[in-house]
Amino acid sequence: MKTNEAYGIIGNIEYSSPWMRLLYWSLFILMLALAAVCILPPVWIMLSSLKDIKEFYAIPPTLIPRTFDIGKLWETWQEFNFLTYYLNTAGLAAGSVLFCLTFNGLAGYFFSKLKPRGSALLFVLIVWTMMVPNTVGMVPLFKNLIDFPLLHLNLTNTFWPMWFMAAANPVVILIFKNFFDTIPQALLEAAKIDGASTLGIFIRVILPLSSPVMATITILTMNSVWQDFFWPFMVLKDTSTWSVIVAIYNLKATLPQDIQFIALTFAILPPIVLFIFFQRFIMNGQALGGSIKG
Secondary structure (H helix, E strand, C coil): CCCCCCECCECHHHHCCHHHHHHHHHHHHHHHHHHHHHHHHHHHHHHHCCCCHHHHCCCCCCCCCCCCCCHHHHHHHHHCCHHHHHHHHHHHHHHHHHHHHHHHHHHHHHHHHHCCCCHHHHHHHHHHHHHCCHHHHHHHHHHHHHCCCCCCCCCCCCCHHHHHHHHCCHHHHHHHHHHHCCCCHHHHHHHHHCCCCHHHHHHHHHHHHCHHHHHHHHHHHHHHHHHCCHHHHHHCCCHHHCCHHHHHHHHHHHCCHHHHHHHHHHHHHHHHHHHHHHHHHHHHHHHHHHHHHC
16 A cells, blocks of 8 residues: 655645645646755856856856866866865864864753753743844954953864864754654663663763764754854955865955856865765655664
């Protein structure tokens, strides 16, 4: 007997109706149109970066290049030292992922499994911070970065400010908490009987079961860091510390338009490649959470 899973939320019985099929394919075409709107601009940028200079400025413009000048990619990479910017961004992303997983994961464990007295109120306050506009805290936060409280340190031209911000993300805390809620309490009680400490339970029981949500948070964090502009631009003033996005912004006045497209291609490719290789973790994360609970 066939199940209702063949068409997602639309089962076989519903799909047999002509009106339901019309609705299904109408929504499908709409999704394709929305996907094309999102995909075509970066694809056009990447293809245009391969054109030679004459075709690049041709009117009307061509979507698919008739000529390919691959040498421009290597020349631009070497001339503007994009390897340094890539390494800077990779270091920034790696530290942000480490801080995000460690501190937000522990916070999610604290609110999901430990639940000491007063934790419910604290969790509500953390969730409420999601409703505060980011612009409200920009000025006081920047003042703290240039004169860190008590220690009086200037954290500009370092990655520490972005790492600290990644360590306190209420959205990630909420995601971790919701996932940890699906882990049966009986597993934790069994580990306690075997003599595991509170931190030991987190490391030996919670983390091994949390690989899907951790992979998802890692991908989303790296993508967010790669495209983040505001705080790296405000903090990283030394050219040796620039991230890719900051470098492109600061160099754009000196770059011809075709070289700017190549630089944008360098910025676009890593998140795309990351998502292609690890998208299954995002797709399967929620499903595994439900299977743990069951």
